[in-house]
Amino acid sequence: MLEQCLCHRLKGDEIVFEWFAFSSSKKQRPLTLDNLEQFEHEILNKKKKSKGSSKGSQMNRTRDINSIQELIKAEEEEENLLDSYSTPAKGSQKRALTTPEHPQSKRGVARHASPSLMLSPASFSPSVTPSQKYSTRGGRGEVVSSFGVVQGPRWSGKGQSVRVELFEGKEDSLTSSYKYMFQRLRDIKDVLTGKIEELGEELRTHFNIEEFSPVSLPVQDIITVLGQVCCDSNGKLNAQSVLLEAGQEQGGRQVPLDLSELKEFSLFPGQVVVMEGMNTSGEKFVATKLYEAISLPFYSAVEVKQEVDEVSEPVMVMMSCGPYTPSDSLSYDPLIDLISIINKDQPDVCILFGPFVDSKHEQIEKNQVTEQFETIFKRCVDSLVEGTKGTGCRLVFVPSQRDIHHHYIYPQPPFSLPNLSKEDTMRVTLAPDPCTLLIGNVTFGLTSTDILFHMGAEEISSGTGTERFSRIMKHMLTQRSYYPLYPPAEEVNMDYEKFQQFGQMPLTPDILIAPSELRYFIKDVSGCVCVNPARLTKGQVGGTYGRLLVQPNPVMVEGKRVSPCIAGQVVKI
Numbered sequence: 001m002l003e004q005c006l007c008h009r010l011k012g013d014e015i016v017f018e019w020f021a022f023s024s025s026k027k028q029r030p031l032t033l034d035n036l037e038q039f040e041h042e043i044l045n046k047k048k049k050s051k052g053s054s055k056g057s058q059m060n061r062t063r064d065i066n067s068i069q070e071l072i073k074a075e076e077e078e079e080n081l082l083d084s085y086s087t088p089a090k091g092s093q094k095r096a097l098t099t100p101e102h103p104q105s106k107r108g109v110a111r112h113a114s115p116s117l118m119l120s121p122a123s124f125s126p127s128v129t130p131s132q133k134y135s136t137r138g139g140r141g142e143v144v145s146s147f148g149v150v151q152g153p154r155w156s157g158k159g160q161s162v163r164v165e166l167f168e169g170k171e172d173s174l175t176s177s178y179k180y181m182f183q184r185l186r187d188i189k190d191v192l193t194g195k196i197e198e199l200g201e202e203l204r205t206h207f208n209i210e211e212f213s214p215v216s217l218p219v220q221d222i223i224t225v226l227g228q229v230c231c232d233s234n235g236k237l238n239a240q241s242v243l244l245e246a247g248q249e250q251g252g253r254q255v256p257l258d259l260s261e262l263k264e265f266s267l268f269p270g271q272v273v274v275m276e277g278m279n280t281s282g283e284k285f286v287a288t289k290l291y292e293a294i295s296l297p298f299y300s301a302v303e304v305k306q307e308v309d310e311v312s313e314p315v316m317v318m319m320s321c322g323p324y325t326p327s328d329s330l331s332y333d334p335l336i337d338l339i340s341i342i343n344k345d346q347p348d349v350c351i352l353f354g355p356f357v358d359s360k361h362e363q364i365e366k367n368q369v370t371e372q373f374e375t376i377f378k379r380c381v382d383s384l385v386e387g388t389k390g391t392g393c394r395l396v397f398v399p400s401q402r403d404i405h406h407h408y409i410y411p412q413p414p415f416s417l418p419n420l421s422k423e424d425t426m427r428v429t430l431a432p433d434p435c436t437l438l439i440g441n442v443t444f445g446l447t448s449t450d451i452l453f454h455m456g457a458e459e460i461s462s463g464t465g466t467e468r469f470s471r472i473m474k475h476m477l478t479q480r481s482y483y484p485l486y487p488p489a490e491e492v493n494m495d496y497e498k499f500q501q502f503g504q505m506p507l508t509p510d511i512l513i514a515p516s517e518l519r520y521f522i523k524d525v526s527g528c529v530c531v532n533p534a535r536l537t538k539g540q541v542g543g544t545y546g547r548l549l550v551q552p553n554p555v556m557v558e559g560k561r562v563s564p565c566i567a568g569q570v571v572k573i
Contacts, residue, residue: 001036003343008044018043033344034141130333131326133540139572140542147522147529148567150549155569157316157346157393162552164349164394164429167299167436167443167506174432174502177413180495191496192228192486196247199272199293199480200226206294209274214251215244218282225285226250228486229257229271237269237460244275244285255279258286264463265290266471268455270486271479293478295526296508298561299443314566315440315552318342320545321353321448321515321535322400323361324380328540330363335380337573338536338545339387346391347547349439353448353515354400356380364404373405381417385424396429396437400448401491409493410449410483411502434482436506440552442564445509447482452516452532454489469521473512473530480505510564511548520544522568529565542573 005015022039023029166173200212203226213223227244231237242257257275259265267273276289324335342350357373357380358364369376384395397415399406407413414430431437434447455472464471475484482503488494512530520534533546547569554564 004036004040004044008040008047010044018047037140037340129329130331131329131540133328134326134331134333134537134542137542142572143569144544144572145520145522145570146568147524148549148565150567154314154549155316155345155547157348157391158313160313160315160348161392162315162348162394162440163438164396165438166429166431167438173435174411174413174498177407177416178495178498180407180409180493180498183495183497188496191500193248193252194500195481196226196228196272197249200247200274203274203291203293207274207291212250212274214253215246215255215279215285216251216253216282218279220278220280222276222278222288224274224276226274227272229267229273230254230269230486232256237267237458239460239462242267242460244273255282256284258284259462261286261288262290262462264461264465266459266461266464266475268459268475268485270484271475295477295528296480296505298508298510298527299438299441312553314549315349315442316345316347317349317351317439317444317548317550318345318347318545319351319353319513319515319531319533319547321533322355322402323358323535323537324356325358325361326537326540327362330361330369332380332383334536334542334573335383337542339384341545341573342388342393343391345547347393349394349396350388351396351398351437351444351446351513352384353398353446354406355402355404356400357404359402359404377403377405377415378417378419381415385420385428389424392427394427394429396431396446398431398435398446398448399433401433401493409495409498410488411495411498432502434503436509439550441554442511442550442552443507443509445482445505445512447514449483449492450514450516451476451483451485452514452518454492455485456518457489458485469518469530469532470523470525473514473523473525473528476512476514477505477508477526477528510554511550513546520546520570522546522570524563527561527563529563529568531568531570533570536573544570544572546570 001015001019004010005012010018019031019039022043023031023035029035203209204212209224212226213219215225215227225244225246227246227250229237230243230245232241232243235241239259242259243254244257245254246252261277272293274291275285275287276291277285277287279285320338324338325332326334357377363369381397388395399412399415401408401410401412406415410433412433414432417428417430420428429437431446433449434445437444437446452469452472455475456468459468459472459475461468461471476482482505483492483494483499508526508528510528512528514530514532515535516532517535518532520532522529522531524530529548531546531548533544535543536545537543549566549568551564551566555562
C-alpha cells in the first residue's frame with residue numbers, strides 16, 4: 001500500500017478512504033495482496049488517468065519544495081525537447097535551473113523514480129495510447145502449465161546471493177560485438193564438414209562401428225553411412241525429398257534417401273545421422289536402421305570445480321521473453337506489471353529475453369516512433385534495475401534477433417550497458433544469445449532465437465509416438481547445438497565461424513530455456529528440464545512468463561543423478 005501511495009502520489013488518509021470505499025462495496029474484502037492489486041487496477045489507475053486530464057486543477061494547488069523541483073525538472077525537459085527542434089540564436093545562453101552549490105543529478109532523479117513513471121506514456125514521443133485489450137485481460141496469475149508439485153508459499157525467493165556466471169568463463173564466451181559479413185563459402189563448408197566428422201566419430205565410438213562407407217558407392221551388402229540430412233529443393237522437407245550429404249572423407253556427395261523401410265524416424269535439414277542400409281545402384285540409399293544420436297554428459301560441480309555453492313535453500317528463477325508491449329501500442333504496461341511481480345515474488349534470479357524494442361512492432365515497422373530506439377531500451381533497463389533494487393534479485397539480460405537497436409547476427413553479442421553503476425553491475429549479467437549459464441551449480445542453456453518455431457516448420461517424423469516439442473528439444477540436445485537447423489530460417493543471419501565457437505553446447509544443460517511463439521510448456525526430455533515460457537505479450541493481449549524452483553547443489557542418489565529442478569510453472573501475466 002505504501003508503494004501504491006508513492007506510485008499514485010496519494011497521502012495516507014486518501015488511500016485509506018479509497019480502500020474502505022472499495023472494500024465495503026465488495027462485501028468487506030480482506031486486505032490481501034491480490035485484493036490490493038485489483039484495487040489498484042480498478043480504482044487507482046482510473047483516478048490517475050482522470051488526474052492527468054484536469055491540468056487546470058493541478059496548477060492551482062499549493063506546492064511544496066519537492067513538487068516545485070518536479071515542476072522545474074519537467075520544464076527543463078520540455079525546453080530541451082523544444083530546443084532539439086530549433087536552431088538557437090547566436091550568443092544565447094540558457095539560464096541554469098539549478099544552483100552550483102546544489103546541482104541536481106539527472107541520474108539521482110531517475111534513481112528515485114518509480115518504474116511506472118520511467119515508462120509512463122508521457123515519456124514517449126509521440127504520446128502512447130494504452131492498449132485496451134491488454135488492460136481488460138482476464139486470468140491474471142493463472143498457472144497454465146506446471147512441472148513437479150509445489151504449493152503456494154514456496155513460490156517466492158529467499159533473497160539469497162546466488163552465484164550467476166557464464167559457464168565457459170568470460171575468456172571463452174562471446175562478450176563483445178564482432179565484425180561480421182566477411183565469411184567465405186569455403187569457411188562455411190569447413191564448419192559444416194567439421195560438425196559431421198565430429199558427431200560421426202562420437203557415434204562410431206559409442207556404437208562400436210568399424211568404419212563408415214561412402215554413401216554413393218554401389219554395393220550389394222548392408223553398409224553403415226554417415227551424413228547430413230538435406231532437402232532436394234528449396235521447398236519444405238518431406239519423405240520423398242530427403243537427401244543424405246556425406247562428409248568429405250566419405251566422398252561428399254548427395255544421395256536421395258528411401259525411408260520406406262524405417263519403422264520410425266524424425267529428421268530435419270542439417271541433422272547429422274548414422275544409417276544402415278543398401279545402395280545397390282549408387283543412385284538411392286534405402287535406409288533400414290537409423291542410429292539414435294547421443295547427448296553430452298551433465299555438469300558435475302565436484303568433478304569440474306571442486307567446490308560447493310554456499311546457498312543451500314531452493315533458488316527461485318523467473319524468466320520472461322519479449323515483446324514487452326502489446327502489438328497495438330508502445331505502452332510498456334506489461335513490463336511494469338512484470339516489475340510488480342518481481343517485487344511481490346522476489347525471485348533470486350530473473351532471466352529477461354529480448355526483444356525489448358521489437359523490430360516487428362507495427363508502429364516501429366511504419367516508422368511512427370520519433371524517439372531513438374537506444375533511448376527506449378535504456379529506459380526499459382533502468383526501470384528494471386531501479387524498480388527491483390529492493391529485492392536483491394539478480395538480473396540476466398539476453399538479446400534477441402528482433403531487438404531493433406542491437407546487432408542482427410547469430411551468435412549475438414550481449415548488450416552493452418556502460419552507464420550501469422558498480423553496485424548495479426554486481427547484480428546484472430549481460431549474456432549473449434545463445435549461452436550456457438551457471439546459477440549456483442546448476443547449468444542453464446539459454447537461447448532467445450525461436451528455434452522451436454523454425455525447426456517445427458521443417459521437421460518430418462513417422463512412427464515415433466512422441467509429441468513434436470519433445471522431439472525438437474531432444475534434437476537440440478543430441479545434435480549438441482543451440483541451432484542445429486541448416487540452412488537457417490531466412491530471418492537468422494548466421495556467422496558460421498562464431499557459431500562453431502559459441503553456438504555449440506559444451507554439455508547437456510540441467511535446464512534448457514527456449515522461448516517461442518509456439519505454445520508454452522515445461523517437460524523433462526532425457527533428464528533435461530526444457531522450458532518454453534512463451535512471450536509476455538501475445539498480440540494485443542497478455543502472455544505468460546515462467547518460474548522455477550531449483551536446488552542449487554545437484555545431488556546423486558544411489559549413483560544416479562537427480563534433476564536439480566524441483567518444480568516449474570508457466571503463469572499468465
